[in-house]
Amino acid sequence: MSQRRVNRSNTEEVEENIESAINECVRYIVIREGSKIPIKRAEIAKHLNSTCQTPSNQVNSVIIEANKVLKRVYGYKLIQVESKSGIQYIVVLNEEGNSQSSCIPDPLQRKMLIAALTHIYMTGGPVKEEEMWKFLSEAGLMEENDHTARKVLTNTFTRQMYLQYSKVGEGEIARNVFEWGQRAEEEVPKMFILNKMAEAFGKEPNHWHEQYREATVEASS
Structure with missing residues (x-):
């Protein structure tokens, strides 16, 4: 006992x-x-x-x-x-929210991230570093040669795995490119991006055929 x-x-x-x-x-x-x-x-x-x-x-x-x-x-x-x-x-x-990446407190950084992810997604692949800087500058989200803002993308968002920043190619043709990081793949639905695009341009999301097909497949999986 x-x-x-x-x-x-x-x-x-x-x-x-x-x-x-x-x-x-x-x-x-x-x-x-x-x-x-x-x-x-x-x-x-x-x-x-x-x-x-x-x-x-x-x-x-x-x-x-x-x-x-x-x-x-x-x-x-x-x-x-x-x-x-x-x-x-x-x-x-664990569940998709209405406002993706809302956990990023800085409004400008949040806009920069969504803009960067949108640019990568809508162009259909990795985006060269210089093209990303040009896009964000023309969008009014960073000043030309704003190294502090650039570091947010190349360092902060990369470490947080929202973005993947890597070098492709060798020698003189080597380039740094941006791609979606694993956290973005998990947290930011492609349809969210398309809906934002549709809202901005006054179109339906299926206007962009390839992206819409990919977003629909993702949403149904």
Whole structure:
């Protein structure tokens, strides 16, 4: 009888420790979410070990359960992303909102991001760096040779994975280009972009046939 009480007590203690680790994992992710910078799995594991003494073989289970809480309570979800430095996660909206990327507090930066994503999408592929600067300058969203604004695209939005900024080609023909990043793929529906275009030009979204077809396929998947 005494042994059964001890076993039950040990089981309850393990369950309490796991529950504590899940809550701490959720708290840590919500705090980190504000920066939009991908969170390394190793960082989560280190934090859980230091705060809850969570062993490494329980980290995956804790993250899975924490993801359920994030969806249910905060409307977020964890997406695993590819990285040369190991497993990383981004925190994205679980449900599409009416105002995409509204979590970017600066209105001008928000407009720059949506404009950049729109330009990439409507041109049908990667956009050369110099073409992006020209487009945003003509749209009145940045001054010519505005290095601070350019850094927002090449650094901030790239680290947040809204944009992908990379070099293509070799030697003299090498060029830096912009593409949609994985966070944008998760958070910004193509139909949202098309609806904005249609509103701006007084047309129906299906005016742009290829983009409309892609957006429709995405929306139905």
